[in-house]
Amino acid sequence: MIIDGVEMRGVELGDAAGLADTLARNRAYMAPFEPWRSEVFFTEEGQAARIAALLAERDGGRLAPYVLVETGTGAPVGMINLGGIALGPFRSGGVGYWVDQAWTGRGLATAALTEVCRIARDELGLHRVEAGTLVGNLASQRVLAKAGFEQYGLAPRYLHIDGAWRDHRLFQRLLHDDPPL
Template sequence: MVLRLPVHADFHAWTDLRAESRDFLTPWEPGWSRDHLTRRSFTNRVYWAQRSVTGGTALPLFLERSGDGALLGAITLDNIRRGPSMSGVLGYWIGERYKRQGYMREAIEGVVQHAFHRMDLSRIEAACLPENTPSRRLLESCGFKYEGVAQSYLQINGRWRTHVLYASLRLDRRGRTEAG
């Protein structure tokens, strides 16, 4: 698998994958705007990705399967903070037909390695809904540790939702922890 920046030529593959995975994704994501799947919206997304990487504020990447170039999903290290924090927030989604095949685990491990060893970050945070057991297990299997609960953390599918918080530390002496 290759992790790479989105490009304008990805529009049809991205739109098709998002549209066919809509029912699978919407319980876990912020609400989609009416123009979510339009070319204009996608073009704005590509330009945002380029600006974010140039400015060092985010690393938005597409997951592409090496063998056939299929778009699998996306992963973003966002809200990158420098100075005393040296941290970022991880978010991700995968197309329904590619779920539970190890692609996102590989992507998370690659982004975390890059963040710690190339970007010199020291903390990667992630959050998910408490009932999203597959995402919680995925984060835990990638070395993220449960840290607690954030009330009304994000609007998901139109409602403020409480999330469970996880983090991966470059120098982690906490040992293994399980979610409460």
């Protein structure tokens, strides 16, 4: 997937320095939407450890982690992860994403989410993908709606975000109604 000079590809250990830089630059912007992060999280070493853990989850079939990179420079401008992948009769996964503040408003999150749903359906055979947003995160809710997600519930005190347990709106996109493989 390439849109507006950005491509989506699988995350690699070599992305650690770029992700650390991008996350550090966006720390204040993302703080209201993220759990507390240690100082190490914003370093190359912290990102290398995080990526190694993501890749181990990927290798176990539980996660599909992707990075959004600027096509000319390879600099990371966002991430999207399809995690909690469950097969069998459930055939579901949950998605989380973020985009560098300087790149918001260009349709990158919607395009990446649409592509991850295609991968979930066509390559993983998933039936549904779910996502949650803070109640007040209208921008993320618009992204989900544009990508075909529908709200199906409200989860009180769902995640510990920015120092407190926060309510979340829950969304899902049903991908197909075929029987499980």
